[in-house]
Amino acid sequence: MSIRAELKYKIMKDYGAPALMVLQDFKRRKPRPIPEAFGPPLESNKRLKEILSRHYFLSRYTPGVKKVAWVTSGAPVELLRAFDFYTIYPENHSALVGAKKQGADYCGIAEGSGFSQDLCSYARIDLGHMLSGKTPAGKLPKPDLLFCSNNICQTVLYWYKAIAHELNIPLIHFDAPFVTTEQTEADINYMAQQLQDMIPILERVSGRIFYLNIFEDILKRSMETSKTWGAILDAMKAQPAPMTIFDAFGHLAPIVSLRGLPVAQDYYHFLMDEIDTRVTQGIGAISDERYRLIWDNIAIWYKVRFLATFFAERKMNFVTATYTNAWAETTGYLDVKNPWTSMAKTYGQIILNNNLKHRLDLMKKMIKTYSVDGMVMHSTRSCKPYSVGQFDLRKTITADLDLPAVILDADIADERVWSEQQIHTRLEAFCETLEGSKHG
Ligand code: SF4
Numbered sequence: 001m002s003i004r005a006e007l008k009y010k011i012m013k014d015y016g017a018p019a020l021m022v023l024q025d026f027k028r029r030k031p032r033p034i035p036e037a038f039g040p041p042l043e044s045n046k047r048l049k050e051i052l053s054r055h056y057f058l059s060r061y062t063p064g065v066k067k068v069a070w071v072t073s074g075a076p077v078e079l080l081r082a083f084d085f086y087t088i089y090p091e092n093h094s095a096l097v098g099a100k101k102q103g104a105d106y107c108g109i110a111e112g113s114g115f116s117q118d119l120c121s122y123a124r125i126d127l128g129h130m131l132s133g134k135t136p137a138g139k140l141p142k143p144d145l146l147f148c149s150n151n152i153c154q155t156v157l158y159w160y161k162a163i164a165h166e167l168n169i170p171l172i173h174f175d176a177p178f179v180t181t182e183q184t185e186a187d188i189n190y191m192a193q194q195l196q197d198m199i200p201i202l203e204r205v206s207g208r209i210f211y212l213n214i215f216e217d218i219l220k221r222s223m224e225t226s227k228t229w230g231a232i233l234d235a236m237k238a239q240p241a242p243m244t245i246f247d248a249f250g251h252l253a254p255i256v257s258l259r260g261l262p263v264a265q266d267y268y269h270f271l272m273d274e275i276d277t278r279v280t281q282g283i284g285a286i287s288d289e290r291y292r293l294i295w296d297n298i299a300i301w302y303k304v305r306f307l308a309t310f311f312a313e314r315k316m317n318f319v320t321a322t323y324t325n326a327w328a329e330t331t332g333y334l335d336v337k338n339p340w341t342s343m344a345k346t347y348g349q350i351i352l353n354n355n356l357k358h359r360l361d362l363m364k365k366m367i368k369t370y371s372v373d374g375m376v377m378h379s380t381r382s383c384k385p386y387s388v389g390q391f392d393l394r395k396t397i398t399a400d401l402d403l404p405a406v407i408l409d410a411d412i413a414d415e416r417v418w419s420e421q422q423i424h425t426r427l428e429a430f431c432e433t434l435e436g437s438k439h440g
Contacts, residue, residue, distance in 0.1 A: 005064030012061045017054045024053060037312035039240075039284045042247060044271045051267055052253055056137040062086040063141055067206045070143040070163070073256050074152040075174055076347045078222050079195060081260040082215040083206035088140060089257040094125035098301035098413025100136050107414050109134075120382040121414035123159040130163060143169060145205045151176035151353040153385045170205060172198055176347060179354045183345065191344035216336045219343075222260040223334040228268040229255045230328030235275045236319045237370050240284025241292070242275045245318035246308040247285060249299040255327045286312040291434055292371055295321035296363065296393070297378040297386045300408075302415040314431050320370040322363060326351050329362070356389045360396060367401060374434040375405040382412045404437050406430035 034041060062068055069085040071077055077087060097106055103121055106128030111117055115127055129135050146169060148160040157173060164171040174194055177187045199210045232251075235242060243251075251271060258264035277283075293311070295318045300307065311318065330349045335342035351359060366372070377394060379387045394405045406426050411417035 002064040005061070009058070009061040009065040013058060016061075017057055020053060020057055021050050024049070035309055035312070036287060037309065037315075038286055042243060042251075042271075042274060044251070044267075044274050045247075047267065047270060048251060048253070051258070051263055055258065055263075056140075059086060059088060059137075059141050060139045067144040068141045069145040069147050070160075071146075071257075072148040072152060072156045072160070074176075074347060074350055074352070075147050075149040076195065076343050077147070078218050078260045078343070079198060079215065080147060080202065081218045082210060083202045083208045085145065085206060086141070087257065088143065090126040090129075091122045092253060092257045093129070093135065093137065093140065094122040094413050095299070095301050096136060097125045097129075098415070099304065101302045101415055102136065103302060103411075103413040104416045106132075106134065107416075118381075120153070120155045120159070121411055122382065123155055125413055126159065127162065130166065142167065145169060145202075146171040147174070148172075149174035149176055149347065151347055151350055153352065153383065170201065172201060174198075174347070176353050179349055179358070181355065183348055187348060188341050188344045191348055192340035195340050195343060216339065218260045219334060219339055220336050221262065221265050223331060223336070225255060225259060225265045225268055226328055226331035226334075228265070228272050230331070232268065232272055232275055233320070233324060233328055235272075235279055238279045239292075239371065240282070240286070240289035241317055241319040242278035242283060242285060244285040244308060244312070245295050245321045245324060246299075246304050248321065248324045249304060252324055252327065259327075284317070286315065286317045288315045289317045290315035291317070291373045291438065293318045294363065294367055294370065294372045294375045295323065295378070296375065296390065297380055298323050298383055298412045300378055300380075300410045300418070301413050303410070303418060310427065316374075316431070316434070318376070320366050320372065322351060322359065322366070325362075325366070352385050356393065359389070360393055363393065363397060364401065367397070367403060372403070373438055374430065375403055376430070377405065377407045379407050379409050380412050381409070381417050382414070402437075404430060404433045 066084060066086040069080050069087050070090055071080065071087050073089060073091045080087060097103055098121070103125055107121055107124040109128035109132050110124040113131055115124055129140070146160045146164050148156045148171065150157050150173070160171050174191070176191060203210055233248065254264040254267050293316055329351060330346045333342050333345035367375070375397060377390045379390050390407060394407060397403055398405050408423055408426060410423065
């Protein structure tokens, strides 16, 4: 660790980051007008932006101070936190690029180097970033370690292998057997053993010793944070719902990328308080909520605002989503007394590593408990594991629950896949059916 780098990091943490917040506040003096279809915006939005800006800002000053790990969204990050890695989530960064409508540009760079357009756009954006150094976050630190898990898809393994090869750095892969019917004892033990086997490698890369009590504290914090996130999502059962799922897509960022850190825990307490107040006072995310919807699959990051406005103007609010639920669904398995097996259960059973029957049952339950009137499924070109099976799910759910549903063909972060006319036609037809079903 260099004393100079450490001093610089400390100065940036104590003075640089707060100064940046003031500057951002100044720039935001003239907020965009809120369309009438929406209720008052969440106060927490400002705090969320500050946390994320600060995280990316400080990441620039980590080399020489902390070891940096690039991590996939479903990886058991709590273990890395015990070694004080500064974690960067390329998926989160790619979503940021997508939201800024710059996805096609970054994807183009990766495609120009030979990566197929059929590859997930999160991967292409990240590879585009790695090849060009471009980022809307200013600058990202180079990783000392890559940490991935195939519990979300197989793509991440090959994507991270490409980075490991290019940067000549270690890659740790947490292999999670797919749950075809139920998780077996053998699967749990296999995953639990992998986690323990990682410790000497993490000690070597980080230069730190593993202390079980530190790890347990992190696990406890992670559990509590995920529980609060789950409670926030639960609060959307209220009518009107205190926020939209489009808000939740943004507020998801800390639970994905800062899970296990005090900043995420504090943030969700703050958001929970605001959500509770809104529920008590009957404040809805949209002005006049008449229809309640469920969203399936990852957000279409470059069209979040468009979709939020389109539905709010039709008095339709998304109150739940399989995507936002993913970071609350299995964390109830976490148990500080059995850290290894409980992590295996938690991370081995997340939605994308679980079978379609599980997803069907889960969605049916969500539709009932959130009083949902209609379903929008995003069939995304990028994410095959999330999109395969959606037509069967729609058919069964529509038949069993008599629920109007539509499938939108688009992409998470590559805006070239969006077809304005086709989406409009499908959305208008869906809204007409939904209105007819509720009043007819
Ligand atoms: S979007 Fe899907 S394919 Fe892409 S990294 Fe995530 S889980 Fe994998």
